Amino acid sequence: MLVTGIPSYWAELGIWWLRSGILCALVCLILVISFVVYFYVPCWGVRRIPGPPTDLIVGHLPMLAKSGPDIFRALAKEYGPVFRFHMGRQPLVIVAEAELCREVGMKKFKDIKNRSKPFPASGSSLHEKGLFLTKDLRWSSMRNAIIPFYQPSHLANLIPTVQSVIESATSNLLVDGEEINISHFSLKIAIDIIGKTAFGVAFGLTDHHQRSSSDSNDDEISGFLKQHMYSTESLKMDLSGSLSTIMGLLLPILQKPCRYILQRIPGTTDRKMLLMNRILSDRIDQIVEKRASDMNCEAKDFLSALLIARNSELGKDLFTYDYISALAYEHLVAGTATTAFTVSSIVYLLCKHPNVERKLIEEIDRFGPKTHSPSADDIHSRFPYLDQVVKEAMRVYTVSPLVARETSTQVQIGGYSLPKGTWVWLALGVLAKDSGDFPDPDVFKPERFDPNSVEARKRHPYAHIPFGLGPRTCIGQRFALLEIKLAIIHLYGHYGFRLSPKMESPPELEYGLVLNFKHGIKVQPIKRS
Numbered sequence: 001m002l003v004t005g006i007p008s009y010w011a012e013l014g015i016w017w018l019r020s021g022i023l024c025a026l027v028c029l030i031l032v033i034s035f036v037v038y039f040y041v042p043c044w045g046v047r048r049i050p051g052p053p054t055d056l057i058v059g060h061l062p063m064l065a066k067s068g069p070d071i072f073r074a075l076a077k078e079y080g081p082v083f084r085f086h087m088g089r090q091p092l093v094i095v096a097e098a099e100l101c102r103e104v105g106m107k108k109f110k111d112i113k114n115r116s117k118p119f120p121a122s123g124s125s126l127h128e129k130g131l132f133l134t135k136d137l138r139w140s141s142m143r144n145a146i147i148p149f150y151q152p153s154h155l156a157n158l159i160p161t162v163q164s165v166i167e168s169a170t171s172n173l174l175v176d177g178e179e180i181n182i183s184h185f186s187l188k189i190a191i192d193i194i195g196k197t198a199f200g201v202a203f204g205l206t207d208h209h210q211r212s213s214s215d216s217n218d219d220e221i222s223g224f225l226k227q228h229m230y231s232t233e234s235l236k237m238d239l240s241g242s243l244s245t246i247m248g249l250l251l252p253i254l255q256k257p258c259r260y261i262l263q264r265i266p267g268t269t270d271r272k273m274l275l276m277n278r279i280l281s282d283r284i285d286q287i288v289e290k291r292a293s294d295m296n297c298e299a300k301d302f303l304s305a306l307l308i309a310r311n312s313e314l315g316k317d318l319f320t321y322d323y324i325s326a327l328a329y330e331h332l333v334a335g336t337a338t339t340a341f342t343v344s345s346i347v348y349l350l351c352k353h354p355n356v357e358r359k360l361i362e363e364i365d366r367f368g369p370k371t372h373s374p375s376a377d378d379i380h381s382r383f384p385y386l387d388q389v390v391k392e393a394m395r396v397y398t399v400s401p402l403v404a405r406e407t408s409t410q411v412q413i414g415g416y417s418l419p420k421g422t423w424v425w426l427a428l429g430v431l432a433k434d435s436g437d438f439p440d441p442d443v444f445k446p447e448r449f450d451p452n453s454v455e456a457r458k459r460h461p462y463a464h465i466p467f468g469l470g471p472r473t474c475i476g477q478r479f480a481l482l483e484i485k486l487a488i489i490h491l492y493g494h495y496g497f498r499l500s501p502k503m504e505s506p507p508e509l510e511y512g513l514v515l516n517f518k519h520g521i522k523v524q525p526i527k528r529s
C-alpha cells in the first residue's frame with residue numbers, strides 16, 4: 001500500500017498544481033481582458049479617427065506635458081483637421097479647422113451643447129454648479145436668466161467702477177523706472193474688478209491705503225484670495241496635478257475611492273485641496289448670505305442681480321444658494337486669469353514691437369487729455385487700432401487653446417460618425433495659427449485685423465474665436481474686452497514699458513485651466529511726460 005500510495009500522492013499534488021495553475025492563468029487572463037476592455041471601450045467608437053500611436057494608460061499626456069498646447073498644431077498638420085488625442089484613458093476628438101468648429105459650435109449645437117467635465121474640476125460643487133459645467137435645461141435656463149447682466153447697457157454702468165480700479169492700480173502700484181511683474185499687476189486689477197462688479201466687495205489689492213490700514217478685513221480678504229488662487233492653480237490638465245486628478249486621467253473608475261482615501265491623509269495635495277475648497281465655499285456662502293440679508297436693490301453687481309432674480313417664481317428653483325455661490329465664484333475663476341493674461345501679453349508684445357506701441361500711443365493721445373475717461377461708445381468708435389492690437393495679441397497668445405464640448409447623441413462631424421458621449425474639443429489655438437487664414441502666423445501684426453485689409457476680407461469668419469462660438473460662447477466676452485481696453489488706454493496714456501533684462505525670451509508658458517506665463521512678464525514702466 002505504502003509503495004503504491006506515494007505516486008498517487010504526487011499525482012494528486014500534480015493535479016492540484018495543474019488546476020491551481022489553470023485557475024490562476026484564467027483569473028490573470030480575465031484581469032488582462034477586463035483591463036484591455038476597460039481601456040479600449042472608450043476608444044472603440046472613435047477608432048476610425050486618425051491620431052498618433054497611443055501609450056497604454058497615459059495615452060498622449062506625456063506629449064502635452066512636454067510641448068504644451070503647441071502639440072495640437074503639430075498633430076493637426078500630421079493627421080488633419082479632425083484627430084484623436086488621448087487624455088490618459090479618455091479619447092478626445094480634436095476639431096482644428098474653422099468651418100468644422102462652426103459645425104460643432106453652431107450648426108449642430110443642439111446635439112453638442114454640453115461640456116465634458118475636465119477631471120480636475122470633477123467633484124467640486126463650487127466648480128460644477130457654475131454655468132460652465134451645468135447641462136441641458138438647467139444650463140439654458142440659467143444662461144437666459146443672467147444674460148441681461150452682460151448686455152452693453154448694463155456694462156456701460158460698470159465703466160466707472162472698472163476705471164476707478166485701473167486708475168487706483170496705476171497710481172498706487174506703478175513707479176517710474178521701477179521693475180514690476182505686469183502679470184501680477186494685471187491679476188490684481190482683474191481680481192479687484194471682479195470683487196466689485198461680481199461680489200460688490202472691495203478686495204483692495206490695488207489700493208495701497210486700504211491695505212496699509214491693516215484692519216482685520218485685510219487678512220480675511222487676502223486669506224480668501226489665497227484660497228482662490230490655490231484652488232485654481234491646483235486644477236492642472238497634465239500630469240502635475242493632485243494624485244486623484246492623475247487617477248481621473250488614467251483610471252477614472254478609481255478616482256472617487258482614491259480621492260476619498262487621500263483626502264483623509266494629512267499632507268496630501270488632495271487633503272489640502274479639500275480643506276481649501278471647504279474654506280473657500282464657506283467664505284463665499286458667507287458673502288452670499290450677508291448680501292441676501294442686507295439686500296440693496298440699487299446695487300449693480302452680479303451677486304445682487306442673482307439675488308433679485310431669485311425672487312421670481314422661476315428663480316427660486318433655479319438659483320438656490322449653492323448655485324448662486326458657484327455662479328458668483330465662477331467670475332473669479334473665468335474672469336481674472338484670462339483677462340490678466342491678455343493684458344500682460346499685450347504689454348509684452350508691445351515691448352517687442354515699439355513701432356506698434358508708438359502707433360497705439362498716438363491713437364490714445366488723439367482721444368484727448370489723460371484725465372478724460374472713454375465711454376463705451378468711445379471705446380467702440382475711437383480706438384480702431386487698439387481693437388486690432390487686442391485681437392492680434394489674443395491670436396498670438398490664445399488664452400483658452402481648447403474648448404470642451406460633448407455629444408449628447410450620435411453626430412456626423414468632418415465625415416466621421418461620433419457616438420453619444422464623445423468628447424469633442426475645439427482647438428482654438430490651432431485655428432489662430434492657421435497659415436491659410438493668417439499668413440506668417442507667428443508674426444505679431446495687428447494690421448492683419450484691419451477690416452479693410454485683403455487678409456481680413458479673405459479670412460474665414462470663424463478663424464479668430466478666442467471667446468469660443470455659438471450659444472455657448474463666453475458670456476463675459478464684452479465685459480472682458482471692455483476691461484482689457486480700458487486698462488491698456490489708461491496704462492499707455494501714462495506710461496511706456498520696456499522689458500526687464502531679467503525677462504526670458506520667449507516667455508515660458510504653462511497650461512492649467514487656461515494658458516499662463518510661468519514667470520510672468522517683467523517690465524520697467526517709463527512715465528510719459
Ligand code: HEM
Pocket residue numbers: 105131132133143330331334335336338339342399400403404466467468469470471472473474475476477479480
Ligand atoms: C480674455 C478674457 C476671456 C477669454 C479669452 C474667455 C474665453 C472663454 C472661452 C473660450 C469659453 C468657452 C466658450 C465656448 O465653449 O464656445 C468661455 C466660457 C465662459 N466664460 Fe470666458 N473668457 C474670458 C473672460 C471671461 C470673463 C471676464 C467672464 C465673466 C465675467 C467669463 C465667463 C465665462 C463663462 C461663465 C463661460 C461659460 C459659458 C457657458 O458655458 O455658457 N469669461 N470663456
